[in-house]
Amino acid sequence: MTELTRKWTADRIYDELRQGIMTLDLYPGSRVTETELAQRFSVSRTPVREALQRLAVEGYLTIRPKHGCYIRQLDVFELAEYYDVRVGLELEGVALTSQRVPYRELAQLADDWDPRKLMYGSEGTECFKDAEEAFHIRLASLSGNMVLVQYLKGVNDHIRIVRRLGLPDTESVIKTYEEHHEICQRILANDLAAATNVLRAHIHESQTKSREVTLVQLEARRRLREEEG
Structure with a gap:
C-alpha cells in the first residue's frame, strides 16, 4: 500500500x-x-x-x-463549566482586541459574516459549523494573545460535539451570521460594552440550545440502542 x-x-x-x-x-x-x-x-x-x-x-x-x-461521555454539568470558561476567555479577548483595534482584520471578519452574503451557506452543514467555530478563534486571535487562543482551542475540544448539535436549523444559522457580524461592527465602532453584551448572549444562547438538543438526541439514541439490543 x-x-x-x-x-x-x-x-x-x-x-x-x-x-x-x-x-x-x-x-x-x-x-x-x-x-x-x-x-x-x-x-x-x-x-x-x-x-x-x-x-x-x-x-x-x-x-x-x-x-x-x-x-467521550457527555456530562452536561461539566460542559456548563467549560462554557463558563469559554465566556471568560472570549470576553477577555474582545477587551484586548478593543485596545488595539486591528481594523482591516476586523472589517474582513465582519464582511465574511455579513448576513446578506451567507458566505458559508444557510444550512447547518459541517462547512458552516467549522466556520462558526473558526470565527471565535479568529476573533480571539485579534487580541494578540496567543496563550488565550490556545486555551480557547482547548475548551472548544471539550464542547465541540454539543456545540455543533446546537445549530439544527436555518433560523439558528441566520441568527449566527447576524450576531457574528454585529460583534465585529460593535468593536469597530469602539463600543466595547455592546460587543461584550452581544457576545455573552450569543454564547449563552448557543449553550442553552446545545444542551436541549443534546439531551433530546441522547434519549432518542438510548431508546434506539435498547430496541436494537
Missing part, C-alpha cells in the same frame, strides 16, 4: 468515525477497538490506529491501552 493510499484511508476512517460521534451514532461511553474497526472498513489496523489517535488528540474519545477506545 502506498503512503498516499494509506493516508487517504486513515482520513476516510477518521471522517466517518467523527461523523458518527458528532451525530451520536457512536454513543457516548461506548467502546470500539482497532480490530473491530479494521474489519468494518476492510483495512489493516494501521490506518484505523491513525484515525483513532487523531480523534483522541481532538478530544472525541479516550484510548485505553489493551482495553480499546471509549467514546
Whole structure:
C-alpha cells in the first residue's frame, strides 16, 4: 500500500468515525477497538490506529491501552463549566482586541459574516459549523494573545460535539451570521460594552440550545440502542 493510499484511508476512517460521534451514532461511553474497526472498513489496523489517535488528540474519545477506545461521555454539568470558561476567555479577548483595534482584520471578519452574503451557506452543514467555530478563534486571535487562543482551542475540544448539535436549523444559522457580524461592527465602532453584551448572549444562547438538543438526541439514541439490543 502506498503512503498516499494509506493516508487517504486513515482520513476516510477518521471522517466517518467523527461523523458518527458528532451525530451520536457512536454513543457516548461506548467502546470500539482497532480490530473491530479494521474489519468494518476492510483495512489493516494501521490506518484505523491513525484515525483513532487523531480523534483522541481532538478530544472525541479516550484510548485505553489493551482495553480499546471509549467514546467521550457527555456530562452536561461539566460542559456548563467549560462554557463558563469559554465566556471568560472570549470576553477577555474582545477587551484586548478593543485596545488595539486591528481594523482591516476586523472589517474582513465582519464582511465574511455579513448576513446578506451567507458566505458559508444557510444550512447547518459541517462547512458552516467549522466556520462558526473558526470565527471565535479568529476573533480571539485579534487580541494578540496567543496563550488565550490556545486555551480557547482547548475548551472548544471539550464542547465541540454539543456545540455543533446546537445549530439544527436555518433560523439558528441566520441568527449566527447576524450576531457574528454585529460583534465585529460593535468593536469597530469602539463600543466595547455592546460587543461584550452581544457576545455573552450569543454564547449563552448557543449553550442553552446545545444542551436541549443534546439531551433530546441522547434519549432518542438510548431508546434506539435498547430496541436494537
